[in-house]
Amino acid sequence: MSRAARRKLELRREIIDAAFECFAEKGYHATGIADIAARLGIGHGTFYRYFTNKRDIVEHVITDLIERIIGTLAAENAPDAVHTLEDYRAQTVRIGDALAQVFGEDPRVPRMLLLEAPGIDKEMGARILEFFELATSLTATYVAHGVQDGYLPDDLDVDNTARAINGMILGSVLAALSDPTLDERRLRTAIQRVMYDGIAGRS
Amino acid sequence: MSRAARRKLELRREIIDAAFECFAEKGYHATGIADIAARLGIGHGTFYRYFTNKRDIVEHVITDLIERIIGTLAAENAPDAVHTLEDYRAQTVRIGDALAQVFGEDPRVPRMLLLEAPGIDKEMGARILEFFELATSLTATYVAHGVQDGYLPDDLDVDNTARAINGMILGSVLAALSDPTLDERRLRTAIQRVMYDGIAGRS
Amino acid sequence: MSRAARRKLELRREIIDAAFECFAEKGYHATGIADIAARLGIGHGTFYRYFTNKRDIVEHVITDLIERIIGTLAAENAPDAVHTLEDYRAQTVRIGDALAQVFGEDPRVPRMLLLEAPGIDKEMGARILEFFELATSLTATYVAHGVQDGYLPDDLDVDNTARAINGMILGSVLAALSDPTLDERRLRTAIQRVMYDGIAGRS
Amino acid sequence: MSRAARRKLELRREIIDAAFECFAEKGYHATGIADIAARLGIGHGTFYRYFTNKRDIVEHVITDLIERIIGTLAAENAPDAVHTLEDYRAQTVRIGDALAQVFGEDPRVPRMLLLEAPGIDKEMGARILEFFELATSLTATYVAHGVQDGYLPDDLDVDNTARAINGMILGSVLAALSDPTLDERRLRTAIQRVMYDGIAGRS
DNA sequence: GATGAATGAGGCTTCATTCAT
DNA sequence: CATGAATGAAGCCTCATTCAT
Structure with missing residues (x-):
């Protein structure tokens, strides 16, 4: 070149x-x-x-962000890398850390993706929603693997559970955006407790 | 008049x-x-x-939506109306139904609130984040009451658990927005299962 | 009525x-x-x-002002009431006092007439110029009478001298508008000295 | 460049x-x-x-006009260039010619400055009044020099006499605006006669 | 007769985009 | 290739005027 x-x-x-x-x-x-x-x-x-366009550049900006996030998630983990609930839990923590890294390092990333992008126009709004769906299906892969491998109950509603999990992640990102002084570690811990024990269970 | x-x-x-x-x-x-x-x-x-303004009208539109949502939530429920986990769970269902009503009836409501509004300007973005926080603190009231009343574990991280719950709600609203044919009832069920049993429980 | x-x-x-x-x-x-x-x-x-109009009302406002001023001038004086330079001079003082009264009492009067009105539109600009001409021809009547009666030199350029005199009056009104603390009495004295002795003559 | x-x-x-x-x-x-x-x-x-603005451009238009006028006056004359009444009188004529040049060449110049500008807004009105004051103080410099040099009486009220003189100039500009066919030369002659002999003198 | 709600022409200004240098 | 001068569509907002109540 x-x-x-x-x-x-x-x-x-x-x-x-x-x-x-x-x-x-x-x-x-x-x-x-x-x-x-x-x-x-x-x-x-x-x-x-x-x-070519103002619209063109923002498209590239968003594509870039999304790719970086997907890349981060894909980099260190794989659904079929674990085989016990214990390992899965550890993987969850690693993924949570990676996400916190991406979103927490520069608050402009979630701000752009969650606050600015969706309102640009219909098409971009759809892209962001698709990104959520992609994230959900990514999460679903993990959950599905757990069900298949037997360390998650086989009557689990894989897709919807994945939606719930992703919702919690999204919520934590927004919470961090609202209040930059928020103790994210504790929030992540709380999310994992909900994930594994529900709100009523013993820690 | x-x-x-x-x-x-x-x-x-x-x-x-x-x-x-x-x-x-x-x-x-x-x-x-x-x-x-x-x-x-x-x-x-x-x-x-x-x-007075284009900005003025959108302010009123948003205020209206938020008030309607808060009103709906406040109307039917009260944190201190329940005293057992069973009742709490039933209350959760009712609140979920009410929310599904508000957001599901007219998809333009969540679209406006979650996709359009945040990107209007910095101030409006802040207002939407504040709305999330308000919703979180509302949820926290319920959780805190459960802890105090003893039907939720007393080492629960009230605020962050509330954030997790609200994240799941937010996720479900967005999922419904992505795919209008989604079976929301199943999603709500899945969320409640995560809430009460965690993903691994009740096999 | x-x-x-x-x-x-x-x-x-x-x-x-x-x-x-x-x-x-x-x-x-x-x-x-x-x-x-x-x-x-x-x-x-x-x-x-x-x-009928915004234009209509301003027309009336201006007409009113002009009539009031013309009226004031016409009220107390008459060109043919004096017959000596001494009397004429005294009449000049009286007219000056009357004008100072009209313009000095309320600075909004000269402001409206001299600053606001001319720029309203072509027609109004023309009206104000006509008002100046009217004032000039009024002054010219006095000067002409003085020439005819013999107490002013008969080679005096009546119209243009009237223009000069009116210019000094106009200048004094504007000066008072610029600086409300101006000692108008001294200005009037100076104008009369120029009128009767020129700038080089003995007082 | x-x-x-x-x-x-x-x-x-x-x-x-x-x-x-x-x-x-x-x-x-x-x-x-x-x-x-x-x-x-x-x-x-x-x-x-x-x-940047409609207001901005008119500001520049006016500034331009004023500078051109001030420039014209400053170019050819100087208060301290003369030492006798005779010379002063000649200088007066020269200045009058220069002014007639500036204002007479293009009637849009006085129309803009005297009729349009003052009504644009308060600030512009103030600027025009300041321009009159500036012109007055310029004239005053000449008069003051005459007093100091002894060819004008030392009890002359310098500032107010300058106001009177400028008023006559202003009047002549407006008269020319009213009636383009006016014989300005005669008007200027009449003004100078008033200036040097008063209306009653030199019969 | 008084009112003020409704109207829309009109004017200012911004900014994405083009294109000649 | 880079530049930035030129452009004009587009949109916000004001306010004189009309007219139904």
């Missing part, structure tokens, strides 16, 4: 990042192409050499 | 409703004051006799 | 006065019909029962 | 000129940004690349 081509890719990357920052900080509609270009010190005409 | 004053209040109500419909269907930014006025067959100047 | 008819005339008068106050204080374009009505505590629909 | 930068300055200049023409011909309030742009054959969006 030529030097020029590499530079081009690099700038493309920088534009996506700058756009993400602008959108997350000022909101999609309040951000102008000029703002994004200004943040990089490039002319705003240049922007259009890399992206 | 004079006839004119009544008519005025009525039109005000109609504008709020029309605005809600427009915002939920086309999105806040894609909706013009003219769209709202056209839906009612009134001049767009008339709109400004009732609301 | 019936009681109702009298009341009607009275309200008409009040509307003109209120309009004058609004226009002079906020400016013609910044004043709404609603402002005028509000100042009187009447409905703004009522306004249109007395005047 | 690059070619583009020069073109930019040029267009800026053209916009100011076009705005001046529009404001002077149709009036400030009756002129839309679209009118100004149309006169130049540019898009109205372009206007906003050069000026």
Whole structure:
């Protein structure tokens, strides 16, 4: 790959990042192409050499975020890597840590994904919902494996249980967004207790 | 109250409703004051006799929705009305039914509240997060009462458990939004099973 | 005249006065019909029962002001009442006093006439210029009489001298508007000295 | 300076000129940004690349006019260049000629400055009054110098005499505006006669 | 006769996008 | 290739005026 081509890719990357920052900080509609270009010190005409549209760039921003999150989840874990409830629980903790990493490190990530993106337009709203569904089906894979492997009850409603679990995760992300001083570790612990013992059971 | 004053209040109500419909269907930014006025067959100047702003009307739309939801929850239930786990569980079902009613009856309600509103601007985003917090603290009241009354374990992390529960509710609302054909009853059942038995229990 | 008819005339008068106050204080374009009505505590629909137009009312306001000024000048003086330079000079002082009265008593009068009115539209600008011309021709009558009676030199350029005199009056009104603390008496004295001795002559 | 930068300055200049023409011909309030742009054959969006506001452009138009006038006056004359009444009188004539040049060449200049500008808003009204004061203090400098040099009487009320003189100038400008066919030379002669002999002198 | 609710023309301003340099 | 000047569609909002009550 030529030097020029590499530079081009690099700038493309920088534009996506700058756009993400602008959108997350000022909101999609309040951000102008000029703002994004200004943040990089490039002319705003240049922007259009890399992206066709304002809509185009936000698409890439979101795609990027989603891929990064899915990647994080897929990286360290696999549904079929565990075979006992004990191991599963440990895996749950690891996944929770990974998610906390992604969402907690930079609050602009959940802000963009959960607050800004859904309202951009119908299509983007649908994409975010699809992302939730994807996450749910990912979770469902784990649950289904547990049922199949026998360490989870076989009358468990796999999909809906996955929805419940993902809801708790979503809730924790939003709670952290509401209150940045929140003790996330305790929240994660509480979620896991609900997951494994229900609210009424002994810890 | 004079006839004119009544008519005025009525039109005000109609504008709020029309605005809600427009915002939920086309999105806040894609909706013009003219769209709202056209839906009612009134001049767009008339709109400004009732609301000062586009921002003003969406504020009222959201306030209205939130009040309706809070009202629904407050209407039928009370944290201190139950004294056994069995009763609590029944109460949970009732609250779940009420919520399903509010959110399920008209999908534009959750769409507006969860997808459109947060991205309108920073302030509105904050309002929605506050609404989540309010819902959480409402749930926490129930959980706390259970702990105090002894039918829930006294080492339960009340606030965070409430966050987990509310997350599951939020997740179910979003799931219903994603897939309108979803069997919500089964989802609610699954959530309650997680709540009371955890994912691993009651095999 | 019936009681109702009298009341009607009275309200008409009040509307003109209120309009004058609004226009002079906020400016013609910044004043709404609603402002005028509000100042009187009447409905703004009522306004249109007395005047056909926003333009109509300002026409009346200006006409009123001009008539008042012309009236003041005409009241106490007459060109042919004096026959010596000494008497003429005294008459000049009286006229100056009368003008100072009209313009000085309420600064909104010159503000309306000199600052607001000319910019309302072409026609009103023309009216104000005509008013200046009228004032000039009035002054010219005095000067002409002085020439005819022999107490002013017969090679005096009557019209242009009248223009010069009126210019000084106009200047003094504007000076007073600029600086309300200005000692107008001294200014009037200075003007009369220029009038009678020129700037180089002995006082 | 690059070619583009020069073109930019040029267009800026053209916009100011076009705005001046529009404001002077149709009036400030009756002129839309679209009118100004149309006169130049540019898009109205372009206007906003050069000026932030309708208010902004009129500010520049007025500043321009005032600076041009002040410049003209300052260019050819100096208070301390003369030392006899005779010379002073000649200087007066020169200044009068210069003013006649500025105001007489294009009647839109006095129309804009005296009729349109004062009514734009309070602030602009104040600016015009300040301009009169500035002109007065300029005149006062000349008069004061005459007193100091001894060719004008030392009991002359310098400031107020300057006001009187400026009033005559203002009056002559307005007279020329009223009646374009007016013989300005005769008017100027009449003003100078008043200035140096008073109305009664030199019979 | 008085009222004020309704109206919509009209004007300002923004900003995504294009394109000549 | 990068730039930023130019553009005009689009949308918000005001307010003079009308007219039914």
